[in-house]
Amino acid sequence: MNVKEFIEFLNRWLGKFHPEEGLLYGDEKQIIKGITVCWMVTKNVIEFSVKKGNNLIISHEDLFFPPDYAFSAKRKGVVSRERTSLLKKHKISVIRIHYLADRYCVLDDFAIALSLGNPVIKRGFYRVYEIKEISLQKFASDVKKYLNLEKVRITGSPKWKVKRIGSLWGGLGLSINAVFIDEILRYNVDTVIAGEVDEYTMRAMKDMDVGIVEVGHEISEETGLKHLARDLREKIKTIPVSYCPNGIPYTAF
Ligand SMILES: [Fe+2]
Ligand SMILES: [Fe+2]
Incomplete structure (x- = not known):
């Protein structure tokens, strides 16, 4: 199967690509030897793919930096050039x-990983969950346990109540x-569970007395991306499919 045929298969399976999706780099006529599924095309993912002999990477996030939403000449970025030169090589x-x-699956698999149960609000991409009331501190430690994390970042007092997330x-x-x-x-949540937040969001939530538990962008999407890789492996049995994590990019001191 070549890249073009694979894209046709993806569109039959998952739907039509949105503008940010599709072939970001490479050749439609290339015959696929193996596939790496990942969150972002960082150097460790490229090295992993080379070792595995995988010549197609499926990435959830943008390959380029500056990314799609920040810069129209994104392919000329310093990091973009570094990554694409490796892909070319x-x-x-x-x-x-x-x-x-x-x-x-990525959206709903996050809640499944956290054992949040069925959402009480499910509208478009909006999801709200209700649990038996606990403290933000207890909720944060449950999140750590479910996601197997050493640390999460919280905003708000550890004593704040968590019921509607x-x-x-x-x-x-x-x-x-x-x-x-x-x-x-607007859905009257007392807490949000987040992949990644910035200070604008932290301070906004604090002003609303809404607690935040932040686990990491990749971590929050990883359960779903592994799910996607598994389903892909089952569907195209002739091409090997592997998942490669990016890993936590920082150290908290
Ligand atoms: Fe994302
Ligand atoms: Fe996403």
């Missing part, structure tokens, strides 16, 4: 599956997505 193509993956999975907690955050606040 090793003849690796990259397909981005973003919106379609979130819709397929909005999901800001992935990057939805970043102020660039403030319209989404504003809407989730």
Whole structure:
């Protein structure tokens, strides 16, 4: 199967690509030897793919930095050039599956990983969950346990109550997505569980007495991306599919 045929298969399976999705780098005629599924095409993912002999990477996030939303000449960025020169050297193509993956499983798998149960609000990409009331501190330690994390970042007092939780999975907690955050606040949540937040969001939530538990952007999407990799492996039995984590990019002192 070549890259073009694979894209046709993806569109039959998951739906039509949104503008940010599709072939970001490489050659449509390339015959696929193996596939790496990942959150972002960082150097460790490229090295992993070379070792495995995988010449196609499926990435959830943008390959380029500056990314799609920040810079129209993104392919000329210093980091973009560094990454694409490696892809060129090793003849690796990259397909981005973003919106379609979130819709397929990434959004709901985050709540499944956290054992939040069925949402009480499920509207478009908005999800609100209700649990038996606990403290923010207890909720944060449950989250750590479920996701097998040493640390999470919380905003708000550890004593704040947690009962009605909005999901800001992935990057939805970043102020660039403030319209989404504003809407989730209209569902009277007392807490949000987030992939990644910035200070604009932290301070906004604090002013509303809404607690935040932030687990990491990749972590919040990883359960779903592994799910996608598993389903892909089952569907195309002839091509090997592996998942490669990016890993936590910082050390907390
Ligand atoms: Fe996502
Ligand atoms: Fe994301």
